[in-house]
Amino acid sequence: MQVTAVQFGLMICGGIMLLLGIGLFVEAYRTGSREMQVGLLTQDLIAHEADSAFLTSAEGVIRYANPAATKRFGDFQGSPLRDVFARMLAKPEPVLQRMMARVALGGAAKEDIVTRRGHFRLSVTAFASDSMMWRLDDLSEGANAGPGLTESPAGGPPVMTVGANGAVQRMNEPLRTLLGGRPRTLEEVFTDLPLRSGQIHIVQTAGGQVSAVVAQIDVSEGASDIYVLPAETVPAPRQIGAGWDAIEDLPVPLLKIATEGAVLASNREARQLLSVTDTDGMRLSDLLDGLGRPLSDWLREASEGRGGNVSQFLRGRGENQDTFVQVTLNIAGMPTDVHLIAVLNDVTELKTLEAQFVQSQKMQAIGQLAGGVAHDFNNLLTAISGHCDLLLLRHDEGDQNYGDLIQIHQNANRAASLVGQLLAFSRKQNLQPEIIDLRDTLSDLTHLLNRLVGEKVTLSLQHDPALAQIKADKRQLEQVLMNLVVNARDAMQGSGEIEVVTENLTLKEQMVRDRAIIPPGEYVVVKVIDKGHGIPPEKLPKIFEPFYTTKRTGEGTGLGLSTAYGIVKQTGGYIFAESEVGKGTQFSLLFPSYDLPVAEPLSISSPPPELTGGKLDGVVLLVEDEAPVRAFASRALRLRGYTVLEADCAEAALEMLKDDELKVDVFVTDVIMPGMDGPTWVRKALTDRPETKVVFVSGYAEDAFADDKSRIPNSVFLPKPFSLNTLTQTVQAQMQDSVNA
Template sequence: MIETQDRQAERRLKQRPQAQRIGDAPTAVAHGAGSSGIAAARAGVLPDVMFLQPDTRRAGATDDRSTVNDDRAARDRHIATGLVLLGGSFAAASFLTPNGWSLFFASIGATLLTLFPLRIVLQWIGRWVLQLHVARMGRYLDGDPTPCFVTDRSNALHYMNNAARQQGRWQSARSLSEAVSDIFANPNAILDRLKAQADKVGVAEEEAITRQGYLRLSVHRQPRVGYLWRLEDRGIGPARQRSGAGLPMLTIGRGNTILFMNEAARDFCGARPNALEEVFPDPPTTSGRFAVALSQAGPRNCLAHFVEQSMGRREIYFLPMMDGDGLSQGGVGDGALDLLPLAILRLDGKGRILGANHAAQSLLQIEPDLPCYLGDTLEGPGRDVREWLALALSDSAPTKSEFLRVKGHTDDLFVQVSLCQIEQSEGRRLLAVLSDATMIKSLEDQFAQSQKMQAVGELAGGIAHDFNNLLTAISGHCDLLLRHRVEDDKDFSDLMQIRQNSNRAAALVGQLLAFSRKQTLRPEVMGLRDVLSELAHLLNRLVGERVTLSLKVDPDIHNLRADRRQLEQVMMNLVVNARDAMNGQGQIDINAGNQKVAAPLVRDHVTVPAGDYLVIEVEDGGCGIAPDKLQKVFEPFYTTKGPGKGTGLGLSTVYGIVKQSGGFVFVDSIVGEGTRFTLMFPAAFEAAVTRKTETVSPATSVTGAGTILMVEDEAPVRAFTARALQLSGFKVVEACCAEEALELLSDEALTVDLFLTDVIMPGMDGPTWVREALKTRPGVPVVFVSGYAEDALQDSRHEFAQAQFLPKPFTLDELTETVQNQMR
């Protein structure tokens, strides 16, 4: 017959000597209780062992091991007494009432009297089951050298192990709150908070710093038992383990309260300060900075370093300096400097490295015994290193820190180097403090790149505006001449050439506006598969017969929100650029799919926020782009093609459209192998807009009637616009500025059916004067024209919701149709 585990454990226990059975647990268990035993207790998966009966308790043990709150026992006694009295009262009432009610009162009394013994039995069973589990857990916890406690939700103590009982101060404690009252100022609040956290995640802990060192109170939720608590003495703690090195150190908590000072810090300060401001009137905020500290000998300049700890605590190490920024000789040597994770170098006037702590050796990858100069490990723009060192050794104004690049690293690693003087027996030397500044340098480069692109964009936008005004006049007067020409006229072809080249110039201006992100977009939710399918035929014609175009789109690809026409322009520009890079033969791969960015992605000085994205890759097998030219390919008028083979606006247009659409564009290239452009657009989870089939109707001559007040500061544009409208049947009143227009409107006899105005003008702009005019002439329709994008009206768009916008350059037909539609 197979024995159960409880039977086997009981038989083995009886076979052991009595001293061991009623004494400590076996040696293997005692030594492992802090690891495997407590781990099993935490997990609540304890092996089946024989629980301790009351008659097997250790000699000298008291009932502290299973103490129950006296208040709870008193409450139970009161409830039991009430049940007995109430049941007896109903039983007695059954003899004093008529026969109809005597049975009713007798049954109630019998029920209440029955509940009394039933409650006693249930309480006894509950306590017996609790003692069973606690006893089984105690067989493992008694070997743990860390004080352990088992409590219920009310913090009443049900058990404490040997390590806890050996602490005399806890023998009389009836609750855990009472036991830890000398450690925590508000024990009930802390215990309740830890229990609440343990109820959620199973475990919680709290640290405390006392005169004896660090203490950690941890709690583990135990089913069927309650809570298992461990009060771990962490000894002198990590701070005190380093406190004997001679380097002053403070441990501060939230609110800059000083929690601990090592011996060197107490010698430095003299008195026992309570707050960091009592040591540093202007506390340092970052590592590697100098700050004035109040020592018992007076104010001293110190080099500070922070080490972040748990629970909002920080350790501050500070290196005292002598007057005149010399290094203190008060027992702080190389051993103390090695404790700092901050990289520190000692230099002579020529930049030779005389000494480096461990952090500096690791950062710069230098050997401690090999001769080395600062210029051999760091490089950067700006002044010469020797000039900088000589200035630092002089008694002139303090030197500023420099941002330098560490040589020998595959990735760009930048450090901020600060210099100060030190006095040593060999003479005056320099102390160099190196702080990691890679992130700061990356942010600076990112800001500089964005500022450059913004400046070029503003320039491009301004040029586009001026060109649009000129092109409006050129193409407009060309249209006026073509109204009276037929194909047989000898000057018809010349006029068509002027018109076609004006359109080409307008397309180039549109690309400038795209780069400057000031073009007008008409975004819509669309399916990329449909867009690329419709565009595939045109792309195949663009690449030619010797280039293979491969198109792969994920069938479950997200929708995106963008301007369809501009997205098609982006794809055409990238494909044409890829075709030219392969000299007209090879393969171009277009791949599109979904990508989820779990954490912010930093690439090429740009941060892509976390989220769902639609990714398009256009890859070729062409000549590639050199690394030093990659960051310039998106700049306008920059091209790697030969003279006359490119305008330098194709990729800048791609950059502008993608950015204006809320996306990102990256480029990877290997010389001789090819280039890949990656577009990332935020996913749109709305349904795609169904496009209506457009029907083309034959052009008709547009005529109209009415008076138009036209305001335009450019004389050529004003002349063409006025003549075009007059030829279409409108009466035109011209004004060269907003002020003149308002003066004309002061004549009440003047009837105006429409305002036609430029947006950006010297003095009062278009929206401003229209706003004033509508106060006296409400309801007059408005048409705004501008060489800038419609964004110029962004601040006033809500005021002129019914207004029409006509971008320059516009044709004669576009002008008359827009005016006619607005006057209907």
């Protein structure tokens, strides 16, 4: 076979490359052997070192630890070096990474490390290609004396280590310089034992007694490190008290206060709580207020020991006035320089909840008062309007007294409307709910609303074409809308546009708004929007309170919105307010939609049309504790031909019914009476007379005894005040039901 020139050339190149590979392998073997020899030699060199030493890879994995390191830290062969130093440093990674970066630049690095266990020097040197040697030199005095802080470098904090019996075991140079020597016991250092960590104590120094903050840290069983931070160690420009640096970062707001009220110092938490960046030159009264008397008097009493560590609830000042702070004072300092340490606690949320609870109690109390007044007033109105009806029966339109009687009757009705507002606020008014379309209601109300707003205010209505129906008392709902429109008119100062918008709203999930939880479902929303001056944010949560008004004195009673709130809530709806100063206010009413009309039962408070005819027969037992009401009702029923038996209390009625010969067709009874109430005595009477019909009358709403009424058959409700015709028609309807049955 003949070899071509090309093939011959390739063979030569291959031989050359083979020789080069063999040469590189031999050199690598020699290098690796040399590095291995260097590593073994280094191990021999550090094996007998008194200080801890380690050989690691370039990544910091321990390949060898000398006996001193193993004795001190344990066997960490194959572990990262950070695991070793984690026993003496809280975060060793930054230190090791910093030193390894310096090794990469210069081949070696050295750094002094001061911990509470002592002063150490860590050095590292790179050798071979991927190896490092680490040395840990202990520079502490008595390095082998066991745990506890020993000598620290010059400029470190004064510190000493003491045993369980109070004997001083070691101390560093700054503390020896401060004390002017090396005492043997704590009694020689402090004059006010026992020590309380974080508190100020009196220290006996070479120059006399000084105040210092003491921090005590347990380092082993029976031994502890005690740091002493005297006034001289505090930087002068800050002009803060002894050892304040030690508590600057504490998670507890603290103030140092002079007895006359000047704020001497504050830590970071206190400044954040009080929303200030610096307290230099400020007084406590510049930051807090609300004690009801001068704060200087309280501080003076506390400095004299008469405060008794009693906490006070104070309120922030200026823009911070919505913040509430609990302040507890403690006496501190030397007898010649007494000052106060104030511990602050943010109680804003607690005070907010307390204010809400108090407001809830106040609203409940006012509601009960309004309901009680309305109930009693309804009895009076029933007697007034009832006797007026009796007089009208004896006077025709041509009589000279007829006009006066009509005036009395009309004003009695107006008074009844006013009482209805009180009951609306207390949510105890008698509602007559019906299914209504808000578009029709607002259309009927537009003429009256336009007269209310005046000529310079434009009223615009916007309706959803497919607006759902709601179930509410039409008359009360009109009252709510009029109140909101009048408020909007006053807010715009006589000119502008008021928008009334209706729309459907579907909630697929519950909505939380203004502490109200709205369940999912279909709702109808009514919005009354104005472009007036708006309501300030601090006043907005109070607008539904009774007698609270943002208008000037004499321009409003403060009952309009509280009445609207009561009506809406009793209807089962929600009312919310949104406002921005200078831009306007929007009130939103949410009512559950009622799109499926249901055949309504005969309304209890709406008797059938007046029946005509002659005298009526039947026996009525009238039970009413109010004599004027009882007198009017009995006369009215007798005029219609009924036989009326009267009783002023439930007990008298039951006593009367013990006569088995007595026949009674209808019980007419008040609900709320002294002693036994109406539903209770009626249930007892019906056990022997189950077919007897019942008419309940009351100045309260029917809801006040709805549960009792549901358990009483053949009963209806008649709200006070009622007229002569209404009473007789209701009784007559019950009589007819009895006959038909």
